[in-house]
Amino acid sequence: MLRIEKVPIANIYVPTARRKTLHPETVRLLAEDILQNGMKTPIQVRKDTNRYVLVEGLHRLEAAKWLGETTIDSYLVQARRH
Structure with missing residues (x-):
């Protein structure tokens, strides 16, 4: 079973292909929803040498940044490199 971990947003790398x-507008709407209801689903990251790499949850990550959060709930997963 996956365990939720608080991960520093500053330590999360977003691959270039994902940024595209x-x-x-989705980030703005999601940020408003998070303010009202909280983060419902953690993002997924994989551990790299001294950072985390985003696997799933770009819009949730950006919404958390937009809200001024410094950490985000994350699932640490085993994933192949993009």
């Missing part, structure tokens, strides 16, 4: 799929 970002929709600012």
Whole structure:
């Protein structure tokens, strides 16, 4: 079973290919929802040498940044490199 960990947002690397799929309006709407209801689903990251690499949850990550959060709930997963 996956365990939720608080991960520093500053230590999360977003691969370039993933950044291209970002929709600012979705981030804004998601940030508003998080303010009202909290983060419902943690993002997924994999551990790299001295950082985390985003696997899933770009819009949730960006919404947390937009809200000024410094950490985010994350599942640490085993994933192959992109």
